[in-house]
Amino acid sequence: MNNENQLIEYCKDVLHYAVFNKDEQSNEYDIEVSDHGLVLKPIFPITYQITEKLYNDIYETLNLALTPELTLIRPLSMQIVTFDEADRNVARGIWFPWRVGKAKRLTMDFATLYKRYEESGRIPIMDIIDWDYRKSPHLIVTGVSGSGKSFFLSYLLKMCSRVGDVLVIDPKSSDLARWARHQPDVDTVLPAFVDGSKIGNQQGIGTSYLQAVNKRLKDVEILMYRRQSLLYQKSEKVSTDYSELGLKPYFIIADELAALMTGAPKSLKDEFQSTLTRIVVLGRESGVYLVMAMQSARAEYIPTIVRDSISVRLQLGRINSENTKFLFPELKEMPMIPLGGKGTGIISIAGDDRYAGIEPVATPTIKE
Ligand SMILES: Nc1ncnc2c1ncn2[C@@H]1O[C@H](COP(=O)(O)OP(=O)(O)OP(=O)(O)O)[C@@H](O)[C@H]1O
Ligand SMILES: [Mg+2]
Numbered sequence: 001m002n003n004e005n006q007l008i009e010y011c012k013d014v015l016h017y018a019v020f021n022k023d024e025q026s027n028e029y030d031i032e033v034s035d036h037g038l039v040l041k042p043i044f045p046i047t048y049q050i051t052e053k054l055y056n057d058i059y060e061t062l063n064l065a066l067t068p069e070l071t072l073i074r075p076l077s078m079q080i081v082t083f084d085e086a087d088r089n090v091a092r093g094i095w096f097p098w099r100v101g102k103a104k105r106l107t108m109d110f111a112t113l114y115k116r117y118e119e120s121g122r123i124p125i126m127d128i129i130d131w132d133y134r135k136s137p138h139l140i141v142t143g144v145s146g147s148g149k150s151f152f153l154s155y156l157l158k159m160c161s162r163v164g165d166v167l168v169i170d171p172k173s174s175d176l177a178r179w180a181r182h183q184p185d186v187d188t189v190l191p192a193f194v195d196g197s198k199i200g201n202q203q204g205i206g207t208s209y210l211q212a213v214n215k216r217l218k219d220v221e222i223l224m225y226r227r228q229s230l231l232y233q234k235s236e237k238v239s240t241d242y243s244e245l246g247l248k249p250y251f252i253i254a255d256e257l258a259a260l261m262t263g264a265p266k267s268l269k270d271e272f273q274s275t276l277t278r279i280v281v282l283g284r285e286s287g288v289y290l291v292m293a294m295q296s297a298r299a300e301y302i303p304t305i306v307r308d309s310i311s312v313r314l315q316l317g318r319i320n321s322e323n324t325k326f327l328f329p330e331l332k333e334m335p336m337i338p339l340g341g342k343g344t345g346i347i348s349i350a351g352d353d354r355y356a357g358i359e360p361v362a363t364p365t366i367k368e
Helices: 003-018 023-027 052-066 110-120 149-163 175-180 204-234 266-286 304-309 321-327
Strands: 029-034 037-042 070-072 079-082 092-100 107-109 123-126 129-131 139-143 165-169 187-189 250-254 288-294 312-316 344-349 358-362 365-367
Touching (some): 003 023, 052 070, 070 358, 107 110, 110 123, 123 358, 129 344, 139 321, 149 250, 165 175, 175 187, 204 250, 204 266, 204 288, 312 321
Parallel strands (some): 107 365, 139 288, 165 187, 250 288
Antiparallel strands (some): 079 092
């Protein structure tokens, strides 16, 4: 028996006990495998029902049974493939994408990572996962304290500041702000208490800082409209973007986005959220991208429309159904196997055919 047949037999054995536990059901489906995934083809008539639950059960069973040889990718919804030439009762199957082996964490110095960017035009995340920001605009990272959000954001800040222009928003004035301090080209909005001018200001970061942030975001919004108007005037193509004008991308990089809003009056929060919404919804063509981190993507911190317009989603740290429901509402059960360790979790990249759903991730470790 060759490897492929052995793999198919193994999957059938595993599913026989866990999912298709009536003996006759083993003859009611077929399995085909490739480097990219598995197709389970029901042979109608069947005694089981094809439901989201069945799909999840099969996914969960195979996921555990095949790791680490294969890494299953969790599609955002049930995937059906069709076989147009096949007999009527076997002309479709359910698709389970996977990767051969595991994606590996990048552990190297920044210069080497940057070289990878220069070679591909995409920002490296793991050895075989990278971010094509033009196809998949905007990025959000969530996770509990200490899970690696700021660490990853600092890496993205270093990358993005070489790739394009950046605006840094850092209410805690931690990793991002400390790095940006020594970069004359990097624009930063910091709370007033950091530069020592307003220590003890009772308004805290709540009011004055959010005011300052809102003002800067308005400037970015104007830049975005200016670029769109240029595109309208200069481009003859129906489908185009800012790169046609020879412009650089503009990244807004914001850590602890929710902290920005704590204690601020509602009018300021509303202004902030509506500017953010316009930027995220309209930013792609003009090359204005939002990269942000927060503990949780609860709707009171981030409007649903913003969350749903962000192509790249990462959740770091402990992954369970309680905390994934905000950023990954489509992940009802908890069928992910995290890689383990600092800066690990799950990722989904929309808008790029190379990625089929939610999969484990480990953010780069930059060696000094
Ligand atoms: N990819 C990584 N490789 C190596 N170490 C990492 C990685 N990601 C995070 N760490 C380590 O974990 C520590 C905590 O990460 P970080 O400060 O980014 O967490 P955080 O999610 O921003 O926490 P908080 O919510 O408290 O700000 C970092 O100081 C770093 O030492
Ligand atoms: Mg942090």
